[in-house]
Amino acid sequence: MFNIVLLEPEIPHNAGAAGRLALATGSTLHLVKPLGFSLDDKYIKRTGLDYWRDVDLHIWENFSDLKTAMAGKGMWFLSTKARQTPWEADFEPGDCFVFGKETKGLPEEMLKAAGDRALRIPMKSGSTRSLNLSTAVAIVLYEAVRQQSPGW
DSSP states (O other): OOEEEEESOOOHHHHHHHHHHHHHHTOEEEEESSOSSOTTOHHHHHHHGGGGGGSOEEEESOHHHHHHHTTTSOEEEEOTTOSBOGGGOOOOTTOEEEEOBTTTBSOHHHHHHHGGGEEOOOOOTTTOSOOOHHHHHHHHHHHHHHHHSTTO
């Protein structure tokens, strides 16, 4: 249905949780190297439980390769620095949701290039710096699913 892209993820729990979300929605999980963990890590397997083996998972050496392979698909870039929210976006099946690494987010040049394809999840001012990566994935992914499959 959709493509979840984790750019240089650092925490295995988040990748495992994103994998479960991908499986639950019929989506694909893409991990872009370098990864901050091994895919054999027990935390990924623990978070993904026995579902991890069924996740449609693709590993990419770099973002450029992924972008070439996904040509023609809509790309959305998630950042606390964006203006537009997921509720203002019009998602299409096959769209890619690109999330940055947990400690730094997406590179500034990537966000600038994204323009109005950059999205933020609104938060109460001063309440927190950011949401957990897998929580952010769930919010955006299920908004996209809601748009494409009302009542699903």
